[in-house]
Amino acid sequence: MSDSRDTGLTLDPRWDANGLITAVVGDIAGQVLMVAHMNADALRATIESGEAVFWSRSRQELWRKGATSGNTMRVREIRIDCDQDAVWLIVDAAGPACHTGEATCFFRRVVGDRLERVE
Amino acid sequence: MSDSRDTGLTLDPRWDANGLITAVVGDIAGQVLMVAHMNADALRATIESGEAVFWSRSRQELWRKGATSGNTMRVREIRIDCDQDAVWLIVDAAGPACHTGEATCFFRRVVGDRLERVE
Numbered sequence: 001m002s003d004s005r006d007t008g009l010t011l012d013p014r015w016d017a018n019g020l021i022t023a024v025v026g027d028i029a030g031q032v033l034m035v036a037h038m039n040a041d042a043l044r045a046t047i048e049s050g051e052a053v054f055w056s057r058s059r060q061e062l063w064r065k066g067a068t069s070g071n072t073m074r075v076r077e078i079r080i081d082c083d084q085d086a087v088w089l090i091v092d093a094a095g096p097a098c099h100t101g102e103a104t105c106f107f108r109r110v111v112g113d114r115l116e117r118v119e
Numbered sequence: 120m121s122d123s124r125d126t127g128l129t130l131d132p133r134w135d136a137n138g139l140i141t142a143v144v145g146d147i148a149g150q151v152l153m154v155a156h157m158n159a160d161a162l163r164a165t166i167e168s169g170e171a172v173f174w175s176r177s178r179q180e181l182w183r184k185g186a187t188s189g190n191t192m193r194v195r196e197i198r199i200d201c202d203q204d205a206v207w208l209i210v211d212a213a214g215p216a217c218h219t220g221e222a223t224c225f226f227r228r229v230v231g232d233r234l235e236r237v238e
Contacts, residue, residue, distance in 0.1 A: 007219055009227070009234045022141060022154055030149010032198075035141055035205040047229060079151075080234060081224035082217050086154040088225045098201050100126055105200035106207045108128070110166060115128045115199065 006082040013043065014085040022086040023054060025073065025097065033097035034105045036063075038087065050075050052089055071095030125201040132162065133204040139174060141205040144216065147195065152216035153224040155182075157206065169194050171208055190214030 005012050013021050020037040027033055036054040038046065042062055045053040052073035056063040066072030073091040080087050098105040108115040124131050132140050139156040146152055155173040157165065161181055164172040171192035175182040185191030192210040199206050217224040227234040 009236075011229055011232050011234055024143050024151055024154060026145075026149070026151060030145070032143055032145060032151070032207045035143060035200060047231065078229040079225040079237065080227055080229055081154060082219055082221075082226075083224075086224075087229070088151045100201055102201075105202075105205075106198040107201075108199055110130055110197040110199055110206070112166065113130050115130055117128075118198065 005084050011080070012084055013040070013080070014083055015040070016085065018057075020055060020057075021084070023052075024086065024088045025052065026088060026090055027093060028076065028090060031104055032106055033091070033093060033103070036065075043087070046075060046089070047078065052091055066094060069095065071097070073097075124203050130199070131203055132159070132199070133202055134159070135204065137176075139176075140203070142171075142173060142208060143205065144171065144192065144208045144210055146212060147209060150223055151225055152210070152212060152222070155184075162206070165194060165208070166197065171210055185213060188214065190216070192216075 019039045023036045023038045025033045039055040042053045042055045052065040052075055054063045072094045075089050075091050077090040078087055096103050107118055109118050138158045142155045142157045144152045156176060158174040161172045161174045171184040171194055173182045191213045194208050194210050196209040197206055215222050226237055228237050
């Protein structure tokens with residue numbers, strides 16, 4: 001099989017118009033913790049440091065998760081999807097992933113047109 | 120606490136400039152299967168039908184997962200993140216999530232600047 005982006009073994013991220021890919025962050029138990037974005041520098045920094053580094057779209061700067069809160073994320077594995085526009089980081093989180101103090105940003109479920117807290 | 124978007128119980132998705140939110144799809148075992156997008160119609164159709172419906176950015180149309188392949192996804196739960204610009208669907212997948220025939224689109228891990236298959 002040819003070394004195409006969707007089945008081959010070459011890292012060849014498909015950056016969007018803003019130079020970003022989506023980063024899904026989960027823990028070893030299979031809980032999704034957060035969704036963020038990475039540019040090429042953030043992906044490289046994550047690979048090289050073994051800690052999660054994102055691109056902050058609001059602040060337009062590299063964002064080493066936990067740099068201010070101390071809630072860093074040690075990266076066990078980086079997986080990439082077929083079209084290489086999304087990565088799935090499997091991490092050990094040193095504390096809450098969410099700015100609200102919740103362990104995961106996904107602490108509510110959708111029920112009809114309302115939300116309820118996940119216990 | 121006030122019913123704000125990030126802690127309240129009102130469904131109030133933060134659509135991006137293209138009217139989309141990110142949809143992370145995982146299974147009950149905690150495997151991330153794919154990342155896709157939803158507009159308001161796709162989210163409503165998913166809530167109402169209990170099957171995953173996305174917005175295809177390439178085809179610019181609603182995309183009922185499995186409509187052609189038969190590999191539908193029954194939605195057990197929809198979770199939404201703090202700023203309501205991403206949902207996490209926990210699904211039972213009737214077949215491979217990936218167009219390559221793999222169970223998950225995330226079938227490769229990043230090792231340095233190369234990829235390797237996850238066994």
